[in-house]
Amino acid sequence: MLIANPTRRSFLQAGAALLASTALPAIALAESAPAGGRLVVAADSEPKNLNPAIVASNGVFFVASKVIEPLAEAAFAGEDGLSPRLATSWEGSDDGLSVTFRLREGVTWHDGKPFTSADVAFSALEVWKPLQNLGRIVFAHLEAVETPDAATAIFRFSRPTPLQLIRNALPVVSSVIPKHLYEGTNIATNPANTQLVGTGPFRFAEYKPGEYYRLTRNEAYWDKEQPKLDEIIFRVLPDRAGAGAALEAEEIQLAAFSAVPLADLDRISKVPGLAVVTRGYEALTYQLVVEINHRRKELADLKVRQAIAHAIDKTFVVDTIFLGYAEAATGPVPKNAPQFYEADVPAYAFDVAKANALLDEAGYAKDANGRRFTLKLRPAPYFNETRQFGDYLRQALAAIGIDAELVNADSAAHQKAVYTDHDFDLAVAPPVFRGDPAISTTILVQSGIPAGVGFSNQGGYANAELDAVIAKAAETIDTAARTALYRQFQKLVAADLPLINVAEWGFITVARDSVLNVASNPRWAVSNWADTALKT
Amino acid sequence: MTRALRLTTRRALSSIPVLLIVVILTFLLLETAAGDAVDAYLLSIGGGDAAIAETLRQAYGLDQSMAARLWLYLSALARLDLGWSVAFDRPVLGLIIERLPNTLLLMGSATALAFAFGSTLGILAGARPGSLRDRLLSTLSLVVYAIPGFWLGLVLAIVFAVQLRWLPTSGIETIASGRTGLSRAADIAAHLVLPVGTLALIYTALFLRVMRAGMAGIWRLDFVLFARAKGLSRVRIVLRHVARNALLPLITMLGLQAAAMLGGSVVIESIFAIPGFGRLAQEAVSGRDAALLCGIIVVSAVLVILVNLLVDIVYAALDPRVGTAERGA
Numbered sequence: 109m110l111i112a113n114p115t116r117r118s119f120l121q122a123g124a125a126l127l128a129s130t131a132l133p134a135i136a137l138a139e140s141a142p143a144g145g146r147l148v149v150a151a152d153s154e155p156k157n158l159n160p161a162i163v164a165s166n167g168v169f170f171v172a173s174k175v176i177e178p179l180a181e182a183a184f185a186g187e188d189g190l191s192p193r194l195a196t197s198w199e200g201s202d203d204g205l206s207v208t209f210r211l212r213e214g215v216t217w218h219d220g221k222p223f224t225s226a227d228v229a230f231s232a233l234e235v236w237k238p239l240q241n242l243g244r245i246v247f248a249h250l251e252a253v254e255t256p257d258a259a260t261a262i263f264r265f266s267r268p269t270p271l272q273l274i275r276n277a278l279p280v281v282s283s284v285i286p287k288h289l290y291e292g293t294n295i296a297t298n299p300a301n302t303q304l305v306g307t308g309p310f311r312f313a314e315y316k317p318g319e320y321y322r323l324t325r326n327e328a329y330w331d332k333e334q335p336k337l338d339e340i341i342f343r344v345l346p347d348r349a350g351a352g353a354a355l356e357a358e359e360i361q362l363a364a365f366s367a368v369p370l371a372d373l374d375r376i377s378k379v380p381g382l383a384v385v386t387r388g389y390e391a392l393t394y395q396l397v398v399e400i401n402h403r404r405k406e407l408a409d410l411k412v413r414q415a416i417a418h419a420i421d422k423t424f425v426v427d428t429i430f431l432g433y434a435e436a437a438t439g440p441v442p443k444n445a446p447q448f449y450e451a452d453v454p455a456y457a458f459d460v461a462k463a464n465a466l467l468d469e470a471g472y473a474k475d476a477n478g479r480r481f482t483l484k485l486r487p488a489p490y491f492n493e494t495r496q497f498g499d500y501l502r503q504a505l506a507a508i509g510i511d512a513e514l515v516n517a518d519s520a521a522h523q524k525a526v527y528t529d530h531d532f533d534l535a536v537a538p539p540v541f542r543g544d545p546a547i548s549t550t551i552l553v554q555s556g557i558p559a560g561v562g563f564s565n566q567g568g569y570a571n572a573e574l575d576a577v578i579a580k581a582a583e584t585i586d587t588a589a590r591t592a593l594y595r596q597f598q599k600l601v602a603a604d605l606p607l608i609n610v611a612e613w614g615f616i617t618v619a620r621d622s623v624l625n626v627a628s629n630p631r632w633a634v635s636n637w638a639d640t641a642l643k644t
Numbered sequence: 645m646t647r648a649l650r651l652t653t654r655r656a657l658s659s660i661p662v663l664l665i666v667v668i669l670t671f672l673l674l675e676t677a678a679g680d681a682v683d684a685y686l687l688s689i690g691g692g693d694a695a696i697a698e699t700l701r702q703a704y705g706l707d708q709s710m711a712a713r714l715w716l717y718l719s720a721l722a723r724l725d726l727g728w729s730v731a732f733d734r735p736v737l738g739l740i741i742e743r744l745p746n747t748l749l750l751m752g753s754a755t756a757l758a759f760a761f762g763s764t765l766g767i768l769a770g771a772r773p774g775s776l777r778d779r780l781l782s783t784l785s786l787v788v789y790a791i792p793g794f795w796l797g798l799v800l801a802i803v804f805a806v807q808l809r810w811l812p813t814s815g816i817e818t819i820a821s822g823r824t825g826l827s828r829a830a831d832i833a834a835h836l837v838l839p840v841g842t843l844a845l846i847y848t849a850l851f852l853r854v855m856r857a858g859m860a861g862i863w864r865l866d867f868v869l870f871a872r873a874k875g876l877s878r879v880r881i882v883l884r885h886v887a888r889n890a891l892l893p894l895i896t897m898l899g900l901q902a903a904a905m906l907g908g909s910v911v912i913e914s915i916f917a918i919p920g921f922g923r924l925a926q927e928a929v930s931g932r933d934a935a936l937l938c939g940i941i942v943v944s945a946v947l948v949i950l951v952n953l954l955v956d957i958v959y960a961a962l963d964p965r966v967g968t969a970e971r972g973a
Contacts, residue, residue, distance in 0.1 A: 148819070155688070156733045165689040241692040296703075297733075317732075317742060318919020320819045343819055346923065347914045349798055353813045356806045490687075520679030520932050523687045529678075540690060548691070562683075562691035 143336050145642035147623065150351040150363040151342035154317065159301040160283040161235045164242045166365070166392060169634035171321050171342055172283070175218075176306030179209060179228070179282040180275075182391045182543070182631045188275045189447070191629070193636075194223070194284055194307065200271030204585035207263045207274055215330045217286045218311045228261040229253035230287035235295060242547055246277045272587045276447075276544035279391070279631055309335035309638035319344055329638070336641035352376055355618055361642070362619040362626070364633040369492065370431045373616060381621050386433065388627030389614030391543055392634070393442040396425070396434075396497060397552070398608040399526065399535040403568045406481055407533060411470035413605040416534075417456035418463035419508045420501065425611050429496045434613035439598040440549055442541050442612040450595040453602035463508045474509045483533035485512040488522055494536050497610070501536065528560045530568070539563050541612070545594050550578045553606040569606040648957045655956070659949045663942060667721065670941045671714050674934050680706055681730045681932040704730045717935060726939040731931030736939035739924060744943065746816055747913070747921035749832075751905045753840045755898070758847035763894060765848070766855020770890065771882045773860040782856060785849035797842040797915045804838060811837050814917035839916040843909065847901065854897050858890030892963060899955035903948040 153167045160172040179195035195209040215223040236243030237250050249269055254262040263274075284307070289300045304312040307330070310323035321342040325335055343360055345351045351367040354360045356379055368376055377384045398416070402408050422436035435443055439453045472480040483505070487498025495516070502512040512534065517525060525531045542548050551557060555570035577600065581593035601607075617633065619626050622643040629635050682700045686692045701707050705716075720727055726736040769781040805813040812818070817832045862868060863886060871881050910922030921940060928936040 153688070156685075156731065163689045167688065241686075241689055241696065244693060244696070302733075314820070316819075317739075318923070319815065322820050341819055343815070343917075344919070345814060345917045347814075347917065350801075350814050350915055350917055353798075353801050353806050357809060357813045359813055517678065518930060519687050520681075520684040520930065521677060522679075523683040524679035528683070558694045560694050560697050562686050564691070 142641055142644050144338050145336075145644070146339040146341060147337050147362065147637075147640065147642060148341045148343055148360045150345045150354065150360050150367045151321065152344070152346060152348075152351070152365070152367055154344060157296075157301050158304055159285065159298075161231055161285045162239050162296065162301065164240055164280050164283070166634055170365070171323075172304060172306075173308070173634050174310040174323050174340060174636050175304040175308045175312045176283045176285060177308045177636060178279050179284065180278040181629060181635050182279045183629050184390075189630075190275060190278060194228070195278075195282075198271075198275065198278075200274070200585070202585070204268030204270060204583070205265050207265075207269075207271060209261045209263070211259045211261060212330060213259050215307050216328055217288075217307055218305050218326060219286070219289075221286065221288055222258075223284070223286075223307050224258040225255035225261040226258075227284055227287045229255050230291065231282075231284045232261075232263065234290070235285060236281055239295060240281060242277070242542070243281045245547060245551075246273060246281050268583045268585050270546075270583070270585050270587070270590050272590055273544050273546050277542075277547055279635075280542055280547070309636050310337075310340060313339075331638065334638035335636075336639060337637070340637065352618075355382060355620070358620070361623050362617065364615065364617045366615040368616070368618045370433055370616070373431070373433075373618070376618060383619055383621055383626075385617040385619060385627050386614065388617060388630065388632030390444045390630035392631060393444055393541045393612050393614055394491075394538050395437060395440075395442060395541060395609060396494065396611040396613070397537045397539055398501065398610060399532070399537050399567055400569070400605070400607055401530060401533050401535075401567045402606070403530065404483070404533050406470075406472060407483075409470050410604065411466045412472070413608070414456065415463040415466040415470070415508060416505065416510070417605060417608050418459045418466065419504045420456075420608070420610055421458040421504065422610055423458070425497060425500065429493050429500060430611065430613055433616060434493075434611045437609035437612045439602040439609055440552065440607075441545060441594065441598050444612075444614075445541060445543070448545060448591060448594045448598075450598040453599050455602075456608075460507050467508060467510075472509075478509055479511050480509040482511040482513060484515055484531070485534045485536075486515045486517070486522060486526055486532045487536040488526075488538060489516065489519055491538055493613070494538050498536050501534070523562055527562045527564065527566045530559070530566055537563065545597065546582060550581075550597070553601055554578050565606065567606070571600070571604060571606065574600045574604070574606070648960060651956050651960065652953060655949065655953045659946075662949070663945055664718075666941055666945050667718065667938050668714070670938050671710075671717065671934055674929070674932060674937055675710055677929075677932065679932060681934075682706060684731070684931045713934070717938065721938075721942070726942070727935035729928075729933055729936040729939075731927060731933035731936060736936050739936065740921075740939055740943055743919055743921050743924045746918055747906065747909060750836065750839055750843070750909060750912070750918060750920060751902070753836065754843035754847065755901060755905060757840065757844040758851055758901075759894075759898060761844070762848040762851020763855050763891070766852045766859070766890075766894075767882065767887050769852065769856040770859025770863075770886070771878075773856070773863060778856065781852065785852045788845055789849035789853070791846070793842060793846055794911045794915055796845065797839065797912055800838050800842055801915070811835075813838075814915070816918050835916075839912050839918060843905070843912055847905075850901075851894060851897065855887075855890055855894050858893050859886050862886045862889050888962070892959065895955055895958055895962065899952045902951040903944075906944045906947065 155168045157163050158168055158172050160168050160176055177193045179193060180190040181193050183189060183191035194212055196212050197210045198207060200207045211225055217223055232253050237247040249265045249267040250263060251266045252264040286305055289305055290298055309326050309329045311326050313324045314322040323340045325338050329335060345354060348367060348369050351363045352372050355363055373384050376382055400407050406412050426434045426436055441448045443449050467480055474480055485498060485502060488494045498514055502514055505512045526535045539552055540548060551564045553565050553569060553574060555575055557564045577593055577597050581590050584590040584593060617626060624641040624643055625639045628639055681704055682697050686697060705713060717727060729736050729739055732739055765781055769778040772778060801813050804811045812835050815835055817835055823831055868885060871885050909920060910926050913920040913923045925940045928940060
């Protein structure tokens with residue numbers, strides 16, 4: 109949603125351009141896409157709650173985004189980086205206290221009832237604001253939603269809320285669910301959370317636990333040209349080697365979210381009929397971050413943090429751990445968010461001698477064994493790459509005389525140790541940049557967050573100046589002024605290193621050549637696939 | 645037949661404390677693991693604030709003490725209620741009923757095949773210990789047994805499903821195929837060839853070795869010498885005297901193996917995407933779902949107890965000495 113300039117994007121992805129280009133012929137065929145067919149896709153998880161209005165996560169969106177639509181979706185080209193879905197236009201008031209949405213007319217729910225502004229008001233007030241993991245942040249000050257007619261919804265805020273934030277968040281936080289099925293029920297346990305009813309191009313037909321989800325074409329979709337496919341099947345394949353084999357054997361036609369491991373891509377890209385696609389994840393950028401526990405006296409010293417930053421060879425990390433499918437990071441906002449990205453920030457070149465000098469300066473001399481001090485390092489187990497980076501970081505720290513003790517744990521244990529118990533000195537984390545720094549990025553460095561909140565500042569870092577910038581940006585209505593504040597935010601973070609940003613990466617899709625319109629928007633894997641088609 | 649009956653009642657009674665211990669230990673074990681069901685769930689949705697965590701802990705009953713939760717679980721279990729899975733938001737019983745048949749089918753076919761082939765090959769090898777045939781079979785079985793299951797599974801899948809395309813790569817049946825009756829059974833059978841083959845190959849090697857070792861020992865016993873002195877044919881000695889006696893440790897193995905296969909199928913179920921028991925257990929642990937894990941373990945324990953009971957009955961039939969000593973007691 110953040111990419112306004114395709115030239116810049118292609119430049120940034122130069123490393124992957126060769127592989128991406130193999131997918132371009134498919135994209136070029138967009139207009140003449142034939143209708144019909146069944147697309148079988150690999151899925152690696154089965155969320156227990158599939159309602160994207162409550163759970164705004166990629167695992168849920170992967171399946172649910174085809175059934176339940178947001179007000180607007182991210183787009184490579186288009187005003188504000190958005191393409192309209194259930195809303196056709198949006199306008200904010202100058203005081204930042206209201207946003208008016210014009211809604212699409214003639215839309216019906218899959219059960220035949222008409223979609224109106226009442227559904228939007230209900231979703232916003234009863235679900236997004238109180239229940240949704242991300243909506244609780246974006247709509248924190250939402251007070252009321254007025255519905256003067258069936259096609260208008262006016263959001264009223266108690267405190268100024270930037271339209272830029274709302275716009276950037278729309279694809280993720282604004283999934284609309286039917287009021288008539290949820291009103292007066294316990295929303296969290298409503299059966300429609302697993303048997304989805306939406307307005308999207310596909311209907312939810314069947315779920316066989318451990319085997320597959322089946323979606324079928326919505327004949328009454330508001331866009332008469334779409335969808336192209338008759339059926340989408342998400343086949344549950346828990347083993348990553350299994351997904352690759354199923355692709356090669358033509359049992360599935362597409363595996364998104366890097367279901368095929370990076371190490372296999374080189375081989376699989378040579379299989380005739382299969383294409384490796386790196387586009388379509390620009391708005392779902394994951395960041396490789398070293399979290400720092402500032403309660404440790406050594407780590408509270410800026411020189412030590414700078415030394416650690418200088419000890420990390422980002423080029424090596426990108427080339428060896430990510431096999432080139434990543435970018436070196438400069439700060440807390442990724443490069444493929446050009447709306448906010450600031451390149452002019454303090455940089456930390458790979459320089460072991462300088463790192464050693466900084467540590468000597470800080471007063472941590474090497475002992476007889478060449479060691480300065482020992483740290484507890486917890487790599488997050490969620491990705492192969494986060495674990496491998498943990499191994500690398502241990503070696504990189506050894507080179508500057510810091511002895512890192514690796515502690516590996518499974519997901520739940522890691523989450524508790526780092527974000528609740530603060531039982532770490534350094535941790536490797538993969539936070540996500542979700543289109544606007546206010547959604548899930550500022551929380552990584554802001555002070556005053558209670559213990560137990562995952563992917564937040566649990567390292568005890570507090571910087572009044574940084575907190576002030578974050579607070580000011582949160583209520584700055586003017587887009588230019590707000591953007592300037594976030595650029596300042598990036599400079600402050602890069603200078604004071606509350607955490608160290610190492611790399612940023614998107615996922616990889618592997619698809620058969622017969623699948624058309626793969627990666628047609630920057631959130632493609634979690635968008636509605638209405639234009640996706642199969643070559644016959 | 646009275647021996648079998650007595651065995652059954654004794655086993656049923658003695659299994660109740662066993663089950664109780666198993667449940668309490670599982671509960672405590674999962675309790676000592678860091679992180680709870682809420683940590684695991686929030687992680688899967690990309691995080692959430694403190695208030696969401698609080699609400700969820702209340703909804704899952706995790707705000708109560710461990711003793712209170714254990715008591716609640718045990719009292720529900722006493723009423724044969726396996727409880728509610730927080731990781732799946734469904735009743736545990738439903739999940740188990742859905743997954744158990746797949747694993748039983750996988751495990752049962754693999755064990756039956758492995759037992760049949762393993763004992764036959766074991767007899768062939770043990771008929772003349774030290775012969776060329778014995779050495780060949782023994783070496784081969786050792787090689788096969790040393791291969792890790794996941795590797796063997798992947799290699800077989802690449803050869804037969806990806807390269808040759810004779811068999812499907814994974815799954816329990818063709819998805820949304822609408823098949824019924826015999827055609828569906830044939831479809832399931834085709835999907836099971838690779839996973840069953842992988843498991844069976846590895847366990848065949850194990851059974852072969854046990855059978856062969858048992859026979860090698862028996863050849864040295866006096867009654868075999870006597871049988872030979874009587875002038876019995878070699879085939880008769882091998883089958884009626886040596887093999888039959890060597891079968892006893894194999895039956896014991898079978899009982900032990902049934903338990904191992906319930907757990908050991910996790911890897912094979914993941915590789916071949918079979919929605920079975922092993923995968924469910926793995927998901928229960930990573931989701932810190934105590935009720936589900938206990939449910940799986942209770943059902944597995946009951947299955948193992950049943951299999952061992954069967955083994956004992958077979959044992960009693962094969963060896964007249966078993967069970968007679970208890971008559972006086």
